[in-house]
Amino acid sequence: MTGWSLLYESFDPPAQKLREALCTLGNGYFCTRGAAPEAAADEVHYPGTYLAGGYNRLESDVHGRIIENEDLVNLPNWLPLTFRHEGSEWFDLHQVEVLDFRQEMDLRHGILKRHIRYRDDQGRITRVAQRSFVHQSRRHLAGLETVLEAENWSGTFNIRSALDGKVVNDGVERYRGLSNHHLAPLEVKRIDEETLFLKVQTNQSEMRVALAARTRLFRDDRELCVNRETIREPSFIGEYLSVQVEAGRPLTVEKIVSLFTSRDEAISECGLAASKEITRAEGFSDLLAGHRRAWEHLWDRFDVEIDFDGSKDLEQDRTLLRLHIFHLLQSVSLNTIELDVGVPSRGWHGEAYRGHIFWDEVFIFPLLNLRMPEITRTLLRYRYRRLDEARNAARDEGFAGAMYPWQSGSSGREESQKIHYNPASGRWIPDNSRLQRHVNAAIAYNIWQYYQITGDMEFLLFYGAEMLLEIARFWASIATWNEDLDRYEIRGVMGPDEYHDAYPDADQPGLNNNAYTNVMVVWILICARRVLDILPEERRQKLQECLGLEKREIERWDDISRKMRLIFHNDGIISQFEGYADLKELDWKKYRRRYGEVMRLDRILEAENDTPNRYKCSKQADVLMLFYLFSADELRQLFHRLGYTFEYETIPKNISYYLMRTSHGSTLSQVVHAWVLSRSDREGAWKLFSQVLHADYTDIQGGTTPEGIHLGAMAGSIDLVQRCFVGIETREDELRFNPQLPREISRLRLKLRYRGQAVEISLDHKRLKLVCTACGVEPIRVGFGNRRAVELCGGEKYECTL
């Protein structure tokens, strides 16, 4: 592992799934796992390419229950390319003697490289070198180059190149009992003598997908004209090529593939578009050059350069941070701007959660907002397009405004499962996770953060304000007035901690007065009124008219924002929810002794006919999320507004209380805890930060990474660097810095964008330096610690001693 690549220098079948997840290539549209010679496909449980969203189904599970769900769909596999010595079996890594094996994921350029040197049972030694990429700027194209070299033999080589639409969704073991054939064949044909064509359609959403693959052979830079034989099956087309090989003269097989769907813009029909694109596509090296350039340009904006204090162990962390940035940019990039997609919690890398959109945005947007806010804008517009669906969801439940779903699918409706499977007990149990209404807090928070960082008034006028007001309205309608307490309450919801979805022995799911939710609602109601103040008078009037939003409703928001109920334990701990104090303490030692890691304590307890609902135990940060999203200052203001005290000790007290009761069953949990510990327990924070960095690399949850990387945690790790270590805060029209560089890091360099201004930042333990590079934009206000903010224009520098 160097700073820029993920390197594996041995062939290790058991670890192959994880490696492939980490070496996924794509661009948020056209995403592939690995680039193995076809015969290694036995190892490849994720055969191909993913398509975002779009599949509704009503199907029976293994137990005959109905699960209504929406899925991402495995796209046809464009990779199949294999070879053999004429008369032998097709190449199979397991059947040959592997002399050398080297797989490298080049993060800087988005290229997967593989070198294999093997000896077959006839003693023939052959070298195989592969490079593959999914083009970062020409999103409809991908390429696979295979260089074959006979080391000690000559003879006839057969090559098989194909497009395979017979793929299924079988990447997640526990989903395999469910229907997983999502593609229906439409057409296979040969476009010309070197090009194959495949067209399929998703079963239910009727999205059409067309691929064209051009395979060319070269020797000594000259194209070879070879015999080709076509293989045609309903959802598969391939070809056999035969060629003479001479020892020491490498043969290059170049496969270029185009992919279009019926949802692409600026096309007539996707099959025509794929055919046209492949005809116009350059060769492998020209395409690769453009792809490399696109990645270099992306890295120029996104890289975080870290110098460590000389420790070798930490060197790996630099690469892991880059691995995280890389996978973020595989999932969302400039290509996303033209698509109607959200940011899925597991990237487009695996099938877990079926590509649904959750609240992970709250961990991901800070990174995008400060680098390429155009992407955030697109992802927020994805929400805006689903505003009507959210309005209907609210209405159907008897609420006002808009209620976004916990798991959002292509049409924006609630896709959370109603039951889920516990592999530990073999039982299907009710799933109440849809009660996590707090996703509506995250969306509102994200809208405001985007606006705060970009100052994008057009977005606020056209989309942001409307969503934010409708969300505020939903919260105001779900809040109920408790006459006795003279307080508003929110009842029957779930917080981020998914271990608690009901009171023990209650008939109905849901908990009352989740502290995280209630505080967020107060913040949202204040924010909504602020947005109304910011809007130009004319737009405000029109928007209120369209929404039928009246003065007394806004006055009620104000009232709620002053009288929301929070519950505290006697010792000043913020109760995660009403009644939390009455729950039993869990014997963590007992469970850790018995089960080792207890990340999925919920499954363990359920299998014991028990439930986490009875215990003071959390899957992930819940109350502590407040310290993650708000500064102490902001929280103090919110608490005071509600008439509650907020002491200096509130934060560390709550942190230590909840941290010892958390199993980190979500990878997001370590991000939050690393953050909240960063000022009080630097060592503990660094340990958690390291865990986040290694979460997917070592698959700490034991098998979940191959089901899809954990994008929230990946983005969260980089956000820790920028907002926690560099201490960036964007509030009140200012870009503030409050650095707290861990001692493990000697120096940090990164580039940000704030209100159109490009800011280069470098930080060490002595100094913070800023340079504004863009001209022609308004000056920005920059502050450091408690010092008064200064205005910086393009070309100006700011430096301060820590």
Add this chain to the structure above:
Amino acid sequence: MTGWSLLYESFDPPAQKLREALCTLGNGYFCTRGAAPEAAADEVHYPGTYLAGGYNRLESDVHGRIIENEDLVNLPNWLPLTFRHEGSEWFDLHQVEVLDFRQEMDLRHGILKRHIRYRDDQGRITRVAQRSFVHQSRRHLAGLETVLEAENWSGTFNIRSALDGKVVNDGVERYRGLSNHHLAPLEVKRIDEETLFLKVQTNQSEMRVALAARTRLFRDDRELCVNRETIREPSFIGEYLSVQVEAGRPLTVEKIVSLFTSRDEAISECGLAASKEITRAEGFSDLLAGHRRAWEHLWDRFDVEIDFDGSKDLEQDRTLLRLHIFHLLQSVSLNTIELDVGVPSRGWHGEAYRGHIFWDEVFIFPLLNLRMPEITRTLLRYRYRRLDEARNAARDEGFAGAMYPWQSGSSGREESQKIHYNPASGRWIPDNSRLQRHVNAAIAYNIWQYYQITGDMEFLLFYGAEMLLEIARFWASIATWNEDLDRYEIRGVMGPDEYHDAYPDADQPGLNNNAYTNVMVVWILICARRVLDILPEERRQKLQECLGLEKREIERWDDISRKMRLIFHNDGIISQFEGYADLKELDWKKYRRRYGEVMRLDRILEAENDTPNRYKCSKQADVLMLFYLFSADELRQLFHRLGYTFEYETIPKNISYYLMRTSHGSTLSQVVHAWVLSRSDREGAWKLFSQVLHADYTDIQGGTTPEGIHLGAMAGSIDLVQRCFVGIETREDELRFNPQLPREISRLRLKLRYRGQAVEISLDHKRLKLVCTACGVEPIRVGFGNRRAVELCGGEKYECTL
């Protein structure tokens, strides 16, 4: 005709086509003609709803030639609703005695109203009142309300409501020999007892379209439960409803329709989406209320209030201006933002030009830029998505950069026909209109104007600069160096004047050194270098790297922009193109005597085995376009840069020379000429302005309006008001005013947006008043005449005496 409606108070079958064109309802997505009871459909040559773009075809015309073309497609007709007295024939306006007839297009609210009172052969008198709308803000919904009242009879009424997918494209007579069936049936079904469903697919682009129609009957505000009988055909579904009618008790039939296509966002499958939408849709009046509000909000931004000098004749002009604004907003509106569509020259109102996108944007964008630039941005992104196609087009012709097509279809390729039909001679003749490369000048000009008015740097960074540079590059590559003259030339193109496409008796089409093109190119090459200067250094570098744009290429731009060739007649007239001076004068009198209006002189001459290529005659403004797009000041600078003189008299001299040689064969011509005459010949200008206002209303071209309104001319008429009468100029980061109110107008009021600032303008012959209403945006620079510009903030006023 009042200020807000187009009123017809008699039933006039011969004029029906024109009326329907002028009373089209839609929102750039879902567009319908008329709302006639079904039986009047005999008159309705445009049966339904239009779908933008998306149809490629290769087909034989009547003469067995191949015409490759791309088409807009008539969507299924959602309107069919008719009735009869049980036992009689279905209602037919031609078969009854029409006692009263009144059709009103309510421009303010986008509602088509129709009142009919008729007596049948049994002496039964019935009143029919219809209102219909296509929802302006909920773009997937439309509604038709029919109130039936028996005046002097009681009995059983039959009603037939349907969705009709058996539509064809037959709106343009001369296209009828071509294939016109574009929809294939997919599914018809009943969703529930009151709702019908139809799904079809376009033949070639495979776009799916689903409609659901809910029909309800009401009497005295109570819904009636009636017998329904279903009619099912492959591409048609309808129902019969029977109901008892009593004299004097009106019966209301409410038909609400939803429409989705497979290209819509935030859906899974269009049929599911249409079904869901109709289930959730409110009743007619609630929907109508939202629709009216949406239109009121639009008018608040777009209306131009004109007070005339008391002349009754001029009162109509006020309505016609509003008719023009109305149809612009039917074609492009906020709904456009979510769609990948351009702005078609004939709106979505008719089939002429098959929905292709030409250069009309240059006449339309000034209106949008100064009111809702978000729409312009979307329309420019439509071009950006087709940049690769334009690059390929350039490469295929041996040029560099991007060459946008004269007629752009869904995939952005050239859709200009290669031959066209002359009805006057009955001959098919070669069509060289694709040589109008000047569309690439219009696009570049539009990008800059949008940027200049909005200051939208993000657009420039992501889209605008790249397009503009690639267009500049194309022009630099088509320009050739003439060693002898020490000048650059552009050869083998056509200018806007379509009467000239070749030299008389030349083998090859195309003309050399079209003055309009050459000057535009100079402007573009200067502009491209300016854009490079404006871009932040980092972006500039990356963009140049991506485009492979090197210093010497940019230096060549500079060289061309100083040495482009223009040709002048001896008397200082700018030659329309090289060799124009040698053409013969046309005997206009002779032709006018023989043919009356000679707008289509090209057809007349061709039928006489002659050609306009031999004469000094223009279809529309060509050289004069320069005076339309640039101020005298700008032109003087351009000419001087090239080393040519530009005298004060150049403008009037050229105007009078070319105006007398123009047939106004395009409606755009009057717009340009009204503009250029405005300072030298106010009466002439006003006359031309009036012609533009009446162009579609009276169908001055004799039949072209029912084939689609002339959107460029409609928008151009309003642009004349704002940029010519109010004298608005947006240059060098300033909003300048130089009013020249025609004496026919006593007062003008309108609202603009400039760089995020809302500006209310009122103007009479004595004073110009400005009020800035938005706060929180940067101050704008405002100038008047030659006075020094001032800065205006939100809340500030500016007033000056003329």
